[in-house]
Amino acid sequence: MGRRAKNKQGAPPPLREDTNFTKSAKRKAADIDDNQGNVKRSPKKHKSAQAHENGLSNGKEKKKGNQGKENKKGKGKGKGKGKVGNPDDSDDSLGWEDVEDDEDLQAHAASLFNDPADDEDMAALDDEFVGLEDDFDKEIDAPEDSEGSGGDEEAAVDDSSETKTKSKTVRLKDGIKENSVDHADEEGDEDEDENRERFMLPTSEQKEEEKKQGGPDIQEVQLRMQMCAKVLGDFKRYGDKSRSEYVEQLISDIASYYGYNEFLAEKLFHLFPVDEAIEFFEANEVPRPVTIRTNTLRARRRDLAQALINRGVNLEPIGKWTNVGLQVFESPVPIGATPEYLAGHYMLQAASSFLPVIALSPSPNERVLDMASAPGGKTTYISALMQNTGVVFANDSNKARVKSLSANIHRLGCKNVVVCSYDGREFPKVIGGFDRVLLDAPCSGTGVISKDSSVKINKTERDFTLLSHLQKQLILCAIDSVDPSSATGGYVVYSTCSVTVDENEAVVDYALKKRPNVKLVDTGLEFGREGYTNYRGKTFNAKLNLTRRFYPHAHNMDGFFVAKFKVEKKTKQSISMAGKDTIVEATNEEVASGHMNFDSDEDKNIINEAKRKQLKAKGYRVQPRQPTAAAAAPVSRPFHLLQRKADKQTAVKPHAAQIPKVNRQQRLPTQAPSG
Numbered sequence: 001m002g003r004r005a006k007n008k009q010g011a012p013p014p015l016r017e018d019t020n021f022t023k024s025a026k027r028k029a030a031d032i033d034d035n036q037g038n039v040k041r042s043p044k045k046h047k048s049a050q051a052h053e054n055g056l057s058n059g060k061e062k063k064k065g066n067q068g069k070e071n072k073k074g075k076g077k078g079k080g081k082g083k084v085g086n087p088d089d090s091d092d093s094l095g096w097e098d099v100e101d102d103e104d105l106q107a108h109a110a111s112l113f114n115d116p117a118d119d120e121d122m123a124a125l126d127d128e129f130v131g132l133e134d135d136f137d138k139e140i141d142a143p144e145d146s147e148g149s150g151g152d153e154e155a156a157v158d159d160s161s162e163t164k165t166k167s168k169t170v171r172l173k174d175g176i177k178e179n180s181v182d183h184a185d186e187e188g189d190e191d192e193d194e195n196r197e198r199f200m201l202p203t204s205e206q207k208e209e210e211k212k213q214g215g216p217d218i219q220e221v222q223l224r225m226q227m228c229a230k231v232l233g234d235f236k237r238y239g240d241k242s243r244s245e246y247v248e249q250l251i252s253d254i255a256s257y258y259g260y261n262e263f264l265a266e267k268l269f270h271l272f273p274v275d276e277a278i279e280f281f282e283a284n285e286v287p288r289p290v291t292i293r294t295n296t297l298r299a300r301r302r303d304l305a306q307a308l309i310n311r312g313v314n315l316e317p318i319g320k321w322t323n324v325g326l327q328v329f330e331s332p333v334p335i336g337a338t339p340e341y342l343a344g345h346y347m348l349q350a351a352s353s354f355l356p357v358i359a360l361s362p363s364p365n366e367r368v369l370d371m372a373s374a375p376g377g378k379t380t381y382i383s384a385l386m387q388n389t390g391v392v393f394a395n396d397s398n399k400a401r402v403k404s405l406s407a408n409i410h411r412l413g414c415k416n417v418v419v420c421s422y423d424g425r426e427f428p429k430v431i432g433g434f435d436r437v438l439l440d441a442p443c444s445g446t447g448v449i450s451k452d453s454s455v456k457i458n459k460t461e462r463d464f465t466l467l468s469h470l471q472k473q474l475i476l477c478a479i480d481s482v483d484p485s486s487a488t489g490g491y492v493v494y495s496t497c498s499v500t501v502d503e504n505e506a507v508v509d510y511a512l513k514k515r516p517n518v519k520l521v522d523t524g525l526e527f528g529r530e531g532y533t534n535y536r537g538k539t540f541n542a543k544l545n546l547t548r549r550f551y552p553h554a555h556n557m558d559g560f561f562v563a564k565f566k567v568e569k570k571t572k573q574s575i576s577m578a579g580k581d582t583i584v585e586a587t588n589e590e591v592a593s594g595h596m597n598f599d600s601d602e603d604k605n606i607i608n609e610a611k612r613k614q615l616k617a618k619g620y621r622v623q624p625r626q627p628t629a630a631a632a633a634p635v636s637r638p639f640h641l642l643q644r645k646a647d648k649q650t651a652v653k654p655h656a657a658q659i660p661k662v663n664r665q666q667r668l669p670t671q672a673p674s675g
């Protein structure tokens with residue numbers, strides 16, 4: 001094997017569209033309470049305890065793959081010690097561990113797929129692979145290895161054996177014949193039919209039994225998932241129960257297999273067609289490529305690449321869509337502590353995190369607001385694109401995170417940045433009139449599960465309600481902070497590292513409704529999928545197709561969403577459609593309880609009220625308020641306050657035609673009658 005290939009870490013798939021992750025036979029376990037009283041399995045425990053339970057050795061577990069077949073051609077990188085740290089971007093830092101030593105790297109490299117360009121090496125690797133495959137077979141019934149389960153190296157080997165896992169046979173239970181799981185498609189229809197005929201959804205008694213035994217057998221679950229997916233893929237032909245029963249079973253199995261709570265598994269499952277959903281869940285088990293962004297304030301990409309190559313770093317440009325990104329395959333030195341890093345020549349930054357800034361496209365000498373900016377991956381990129389001119393207000397409400405933001409700004413030599421720490425909802429009161437605003441909103445992180453797997457079990461429905469509400473408030477403030485008369489800009493970019501519709505399309509759609517003076521424009525991003533215009537019975541603004549979605553399984557980058565708005569001057573029409581004071585602010589109690597209403601009836605009243613106020617302010621005569629259901633409802637307010645409110649409401653410019661004629665005798669006495 002050539003030296004380069006030997007030292008080269010399994011290259012992650014190139015950052016291009018439509019990278020196919022095929023389903024792998026990965027097993028998960030470890031008991032985790034999913035907050036709903038159910039016990040789920042997580043990958044860690046599975047690798048030790050579950051393997052033991054099933055009489056499988058760690059060796060076998062180690063060799064289980066979790067990436068697509070493509071990885072054999074030099075793709076894929078395990079969560080191994082040969083990973084590079086990301087001290088810059090704590091959001092993006094999880095899973096970016098430092099390379100510890102050469103030995104680890106070599107062990108790691110030996111276990112991974114090597115340079116596809118080198119045929120000789122590939123052939124040698126294939127041989128090695130066959131050997132591993134034999135070992136795998138032997139280890140199936142071997143006793144559990146006492147060490148090393150769940151370690152980083154284990155994960156590294158994980159990836160290397162992907163192709164092997166793909167071709168493994170899985171022993172099906174209860175006398176069903178051995179079936180090559182991943183080659184099922186290649187076998188004749190007859191075989192498939194035979195298996196499908198025998199596939200039965202578990203009865204409720206069987207499910208009860210499974211629960212009693214601490215969850216279903218993992219191979220059973222795996223098989224069931226495949227079968228459910230196939231039945232759902234051609235339901236007319238294979239379905240013999242209702243579609244929803246198969247869907248329900250599949251979601252439940254996905255949740256236990258990949259270690260999600262059922263609520264989140266279902267939420268994510270519905271984003272995709274069945275087969276693709278499984279690819280998505282599978283891709284969340286695989287770390288994304290390690291990428292860095294050249295800080296053009298301090299270095300040129302070519303010089304930086306050369307300097308790092310001289311240190312033994314194996315890297316390549318990410319792709320044509322970025323001229324500052326580099327993908328790091330392997331590094332003998334911690335990539336977060338090289339002299340170049342310390343001198344601010346680059347930022348460790350996930351590729352997806354470049355996208356909102358590319359969409360924002362700031363120009364020199366502009367005024368830009370980065371509303372939720374810590375730890376500064378995007379701020380420092382904005383600053384660099386502005387060539388240290390103009391001004392970037394880098395805001396974040398979290399004071400602790402502002403420290404790392406400041407540190408990054410200093411290290412990268414950004415001199416045009418003002419750091420501040422306000423709740424984003426205080427803008428534009430704090431300061432407004434920006435040429436561009438980036439709102440990289442706080443979100444659930446469902447796009448970065450491969451970095452933070454805690455998301456799998458710690459997100460509940462209430463979290464999504466609260467987040468979506470906060471995002472809606474922030475986006476209106478972001479829009480209102482833009483100067484619509486900006487000569488060079490007038491744009492807002494909204495992004496999240498989440499893939500849920502509540503946090504993306506629903507937020508953008510809300511902003512379009514509330515601010516008729518903004519419209520969606522092309523993000524300028526060369527790839528990514530169109531945002532939803534319809535989703536599960538909800539219809540969004542047709543222009544939502546201009547927004548972009550990015551997925552781990554499709555683009556080999558973190559799940560991300562990007563929308564770009566152009567803010568235009570308010571016209572009379574837009575003012576009358578929605579006044580500035582139509583922001584629906586949740587009370588603290590509402591936020592705390594999670595019961596916030598964004599129902600359109602309520603919004604309609606607020607909009608009507610705003611219209612009235614605006615017309616009145618312009619001296620127009622306005623019709624008296626129509627009593628609404630809300631107004632008619634009893635209010636538990638002290639009488640004197642009600643009185644005052646009523647006074648206020650009727651304190652309009654008197655106009656003869658509006659003042660009802662009141663018979664003096666009908667008026668209540670203001671003083672007790674004397675005598």
Ligand SMILES: C[S@@+](CC[C@H](N)C(=O)[O-])C[C@H]1O[C@@H](n2cnc3c(N)ncnc32)[C@H](O)[C@@H]1O
Nearest residue numbers: 372373374375376377378397398423424440442
């Ligand atoms: C997705 S992270 C931002 C990452 C950052 N843009 C970057 O590229 O490094 C979201 C940030 O929003 C901040 N945040 C949460 N609520 C906020 C609020 N109400 N106002 C401003 N910032 C907020 C969090 O502290 C967090 O740093």
